Amino acid sequence: MPIHNDLYAKLRDFGYVLIFKPTIYSPEGILKGNCDAELVLQTMIEYPNYDKALIASADGDFQCLAKYLKEKEKLLKILIPDQAHYSALLKDISTNDNNLLDFMNPLKEKLEVKEK
Numbered sequence: 001m002p003i004h005n006d007l008y009a010k011l012r013d014f015g016y017v018l019i020f021k022p023t024i025y026s027p028e029g030i031l032k033g034n035c036d037a038e039l040v041l042q043t044m045i046e047y048p049n050y051d052k053a054l055i056a057s058a059d060g061d062f063q064c065l066a067k068y069l070k071e072k073e074k075l076l077k078i079l080i081p082d083q084a085h086y087s088a089l090l091k092d093i094s095t096n097d098n099n100l101l102d103f104m105n106p107l108k109e110k111l112e113v114k115e116k
Helices: 002-013 034-046 062-070 088-094 106-111
Strands: 053-056 077-079 101-103
Touching: 002 053, 053 062, 062 077, 062 088, 077 088, 088 101
Parallel strands: 053 077, 077 101
Antiparallel strands: none
16 A cells, blocks of 8 residues: 555544545646645635644645634644745744744654655
């Protein structure tokens, strides 16, 4: 079983609902999944069904969603993959509340797959 299938199974076991979106390859061979608008829409469709949202992204396109969820006290955290590379638009969300941004860099050792 591929590693990502194990991860998906674990996330489901923990109670997460996973929604997959179609992807395509660009002519340059780059995998594209341009689903920012769909993720924002899905977040708002599910709005009454969750207490807090965790946004895992470094993309400034989610700034408006994060800002709205923060105002409504529904934003748990923005989890950013790399502390050295993320949109300045997300920095504005953490103004007066530094606990809203968290970074995955320190988690590398815990999350990486190691060969046996």
